[in-house]
Amino acid sequence: MTLVVPFDGSALAEAALVRATEFGNVFDEDVLAVSVIPKGNADYAREHGWIEPDEAFDMTAVVSTIHRQVIEVCPSANFRHKVVSRYAPAGTIALRLRNVAREEDASMVFIGSENAGRLVAAVSSVGRTVATDESYDVVIVRHRRPAKIAKLREVSPHKSPKSDFYLPG
Numbered sequence: 789m790t791l792v793v794p795f796d797g798s799a800l801a802e803a804a805l806v807r808a809t810e811f812g813n814v815f816d817e818d819v820l821a822v823s824v825i826p827k828g829n830a831d832y833a834r835e836h837g838w839i840e841p842d843e844a845f846d847m848t849a850v851v852s853t854i855h856r857q858v859i860e861v862c863p864s865a866n867f868r869h870k871v872v873s874r875y876a877p878a879g880t881i882a883l884r885l886r887n888v889a890r891e892e893d894a895s896m897v898f899i900g901s902e903n904a905g906r907l908v909a910a911v912s913s914v915g916r917t918v919a920t921d922e923s924y925d926v927v928i929v930r931h932r933r934p935a936k937i938a939k940l941r942e943v944s945p946h947k948s949p950k951s952d953f954y955l956p957g
Contacts, residue, residue, distance in 0.1 A: 789817055789892075789893050789894065790817060790818045790819070790820050790892040790893065790894050791808040791811055791812050791815075791817050791818070791819045791820070791821065791867075791894065791895065791896050791897075791898065792808075792819075792820050792822060792885075792889045792892060792894040792896070792897045792898070792899045792931055793805045793808045793819065793820070793821045793823055793897070793899075794823075794824075794885045794890060794897070794899060794900075795821040795822060795823050795854065795857075795858060795867075796823060796836050796854075797823075797836055797837055797838065797853075797857045798836070798900060799900075800900030800901060800929060800930075801900045802857070802861050802900070802901060803900055803929045804898040804900035804927070804929040805819070805821055805858065805861050805862050805865065805898070806861060806862070807810060807898050807927060807929050808862075808864045808865075808896070808898040808919035808927075809861075809864070809865065810861055811898075811927075812864075813894065815895075817895060818866060819862060819864065819865040819866065820865065820866045820888070820892055820894075821855045821858040821862070821865050821866070821867050821868075822866070822867075822868050822869070822870065822888045823851075823868075823869045823870070824861065824869070824870045824871075824872055824876075824877065824881045824884045824885060824887055825838075825847070825850055825851065825854075825869055825870070825871050825872070826871075826873065826874050826875060826876050826881075827847065827871050827872065827874055828845050828847075828870050829845065829874045829875065830843075830844065830845040830872050833845055833850055836944065838850045838853050838854060839853070847871070851869050854867075854869065854870075855867045859877070868888065870884040870885075870888065872884060885897075895925065896898075896925045896926070897925070897926050897927070898926075898927045898929060899926060899928050900929045901928055901929070901930065934939075
């Protein structure tokens, strides 16, 4: 089984990846970070910090940037990306994430969401849709702290990345 983390590079996505890694170490499960990228949508990529304000959209560069963020936080994590149409709604993005979780037979999905309330329905639209699937448990990460991102990097026995084919050579 696998621990799946929807990953967009945000601080809460990083915190969710750290939590998943901690669980993965305890339960001896693989961690998979998954990013869904709207094809050619430079505005979306800029909002998420995947490209610079004056930079043109380049899928290879975007995937490489996100992958680099993943392995900086969790070198042992696997990484996968999915591409959706340029202006895909949140429901389409969530569906891609759910499909990956099912394909991977995810035991848990870790969602970073600052607006998660007492009810899962309060999670953002992508998170809410991913969280409603009953085939896996869901962990909602609402705070960066007590994330131990720097400490995890230092003590992780997995110092080299598992998947480096997205990184420029």
